[in-house]
Amino acid sequence: MKKTEEILAYRDRDGQEIKIPAVTFTGDSAGPHAVITAGVHGCEYPPIIAAAEFCRTCKLEDVRGTITVVTISALNSFEKRTPFVCPVDGKNPNRFFPGDESGSYTECLTYHLFHDIISKGDYHIDLHCGDMTETLAPFCEFGTGFSVEVDQKSREIALYSGMPNLVESNFRDGGGDLPEGLGYMNSVRYGIPAAIVEVGQMGRTDRDYVEGHLFCIRNVLRRFGNLSGQAVPTATPSWFTTYDSVYAPATGIFLRCVEAGEDVVSGQKIGVIEDYFGNPIAEATAHSAGRILYLTSSIAVQKDGFLLDMVLKS
Ligand SMILES: [Zn+2]
Structure with missing residues (x-):
């Protein structure tokens, strides 16, 4: 021992x-x-x-x-x-x-x-x-x-x-x-x-x-x-096999309207991106149905940068 x-x-x-x-x-x-x-x-x-x-x-x-x-x-x-x-x-x-x-x-x-x-x-x-x-x-x-x-x-x-x-x-x-x-x-x-x-x-x-x-x-x-x-x-437990990621459609201030663990449907709004003057310039949406596993909590996002990963039901 x-x-x-x-x-x-x-x-x-x-x-x-x-x-x-x-x-x-x-x-x-x-x-x-x-x-x-x-x-x-x-x-x-x-x-x-x-x-x-x-x-x-x-x-x-x-x-x-x-x-x-x-x-x-x-x-x-x-x-x-x-x-x-x-x-x-x-x-x-x-x-x-x-x-x-x-x-x-x-x-x-x-x-x-x-x-x-x-x-x-x-x-x-x-x-x-x-x-x-x-x-x-x-x-x-x-x-x-x-x-x-x-x-x-x-x-x-x-x-x-x-x-x-x-x-x-x-x-x-x-x-x-x-x-x-x-x-x-x-x-x-x-x-x-x-x-x-x-x-x-x-x-x-x-x-x-x-x-x-x-x-x-x-x-x-x-x-x-x-x-x-x-x-x-x-x-x-909930079992999953497939990931789907959502990337930022624009550079700016990201204000999310979903939380980790939430189930979303295809096309659901994930959040809004504003320019540095507070004007909405783009909307991020889910392109499939699934559960949000993790997402960026930072409001600073770059175009094509990672926003969230969701998993799809097996
Ligand atoms: Zn780690």
Whole structure:
């Protein structure tokens, strides 16, 4: 039985230091190796708070197998309070898995996160929330497309995540137009069952958000036999497979009239864009029926910039 806390330290090609805080629990009895990552986006606080709280409160005698928790994956973004990207090279870590050891700072970071930590796991949970300018309805997106067994385990992570909205993304069909380099999807490509969990938003640290992540961590660990105790599946989750995004029809001030979690119909007004004098210049509308999963909470939008993602019923 052992708990270790360590800061893994590396240097990128320009000599910049990369530090990854990781906690590993090793139980006395055999079990799988779980890997949990938080803080891949350094301003997404509830996942970081929950990961740290789990590490502080987890009792070694309850652990079977191995649990590795990276509490703040993008420590440089966290310390510099930089949303979305690593400030050293301006790249979003969640677009650069599996990384490149000789690439720029973020690519080197994701290389080590994946090759030295995540790839050692039997399954991977990546904890996120809406970033500083994003609002969202709690959801879990799980990766499929590798094998029947891996797909089933990814689905189980989702079903036991505690999230009400579950989205399947199969990388063989392009993951429903998902961007390249996503951490959880990369894990699935390498045969590691994985899912991303999203609860919380806009830099807030509400206890509800933290509890959402804590429930997910403990419940999934119980389901996979890493932690003693009874796991419970979400009773009546909503399942989705297909995304649809809405982009800004103009640059200006965006005043939305919908909220995350809301079901909308095709053609429904999403919001109005005004010019910098307050004159309405464009209307954003949904082009399909579905549930709004997350949307920009910022009123500053650029033409063709992201406004919201909705999911369509499977
Ligand atoms: Zn994130």
